[in-house]
Amino acid sequence: MSESVYILGGGRTDFKRNLKKEGKTIRHIIIEAGKKAIDDAKIDPAEIQAGAVGNFNAGQFTKQLQLGAFIPEIDPKLRGIPTMHTEAACASGALSVLLGAEWIIGGFYDVVLVVGAEQQKTMSSLDGSDVLGAAADYHNEKPDTAISCFRNCSGGLRRFISRNTARAKQTWRWLHGKITPTPS
Amino acid sequence: MRDADLTLDCASQVSDKNPSVAPPLKVSDCSQITDGAASVVLVSGKYLDKIGRDKNKTARLLGYGHTTDYLPLDKKDAPTFSIARKAAEKAFRMANLTPRDLQGAEVHDCFSITEIVAYEILGLAESGKGVELVKSGATALPQVRTEKFKGPFQIPVNAGGGLIADGHPVGATGVRQVFEAYQQLTEQAGARQIESAKKFLTFNMGGSLTTSVAMVWGRD
Secondary structure (H helix, E strand, O other): OOOOEEEEEEEEOOOOOOHHHHOOOHHHHHHHHHHHHHHHHOOOHHHOOEEEEEOOOHHHHOOOOOHHHHHHHHOHHHOOOOEEEEOEOEOHHHHHHHHHHHHHHOOOOOEEEEEEEEOOOOOOHHHHHHHHHHHOOHHHHOOOOHHHHHHHHHHHHHOOOOHHHHHHHHHHHHHHHHHOOOOO | OOOOOOOHHHHHOOOOOOOEEEOOEEHHHEOOOOOEEEEEEEEEHHHHHHHOOOHHHOEEEEEEEEEEOOOOHHHOOOOOOHHHHHHHHHHHHHHOOOHHHOOEEEEOOOEHHHHHHHHHHHOOOOOOOHHHHHHHOOOOOHHHOOOOOOOOOOOOEOOOOHHHHOOOOHHHHHHHHHHHHHHHHOOOOHHHOOOOOOEEEEEEEEOOOOEEEEEEEEOO
């Protein structure tokens, strides 16, 4: 790498929350998480030169896009900086980190804010599954119903799943989940 | 999900409380619909020098790999997933490390089987041996083990519960994994801290392993 990339700070929201019940939207958690990272990094927001936002499907889940425009709402000093939105289904967040990293490696910027966000609890499970179907080959893999799109995907994996596999894995993960409360 | 009133026995079988979603996957095998966000500030080494911060006290990106496969699952070479494997191989090659050099990992477990498949893709386990790795306890946090671990290689995975127990706000997950890497490498992970974590892997994937991103992070 021509220029090294470091993490100077970060933050997150508690994933237990239901934003709709709080009367909030994806906008609020982009702002909230963005502020946390800047506070944690202990830098003046004016130092941030660019912003990357990872999101899969706010367009369908919330009818809101152009999420980079929420970056200036994190702090007025961010108004005017370049922002971009990355999408690759569940890998949307990693792509925003990579975008930020490659900006630094390529010598374009020295300080980049990366925020990944999703608001999904906006609709019924069935409608939500249909939106998630966009992560697969929607028009070809989606057979009769929205749910069966995921059923179809898991069916492909079933060839090498044994019941024991899932059970063994769960044992450990549930224990992790129990002892490790999420930081707010 | 982490607050769900669900015992291990209950999580292991289909019941009214834990219905089948797509056999053999039950509700407890699936990540849940989630609202959430995560964030990081990335900076250059040059900038750290400029503001006088110690580079040894934070996490550095040592290597990464990013690949894209065909979109439909039936056009992919399951269960090998050679394109996803390339992402992991690239990341390790760039970092000049092997899976055995890692002390921890955050791995994409949108479904319980996904994590097992990922172990094999990432080289944490040989092909077909992902289940054995789990059963050995090698991927459990030492803090939660009920039996003493005797194996040659251990790598706690998804110390915070991963996508199933913590949550999977789709666009936030990849950033949340990197934030977790940062917290682990800077010893800010609290109860889920992996002791002496110096090299850490994150693996985020989209669709049915369509887009794969592996990143290796470390602290000098």
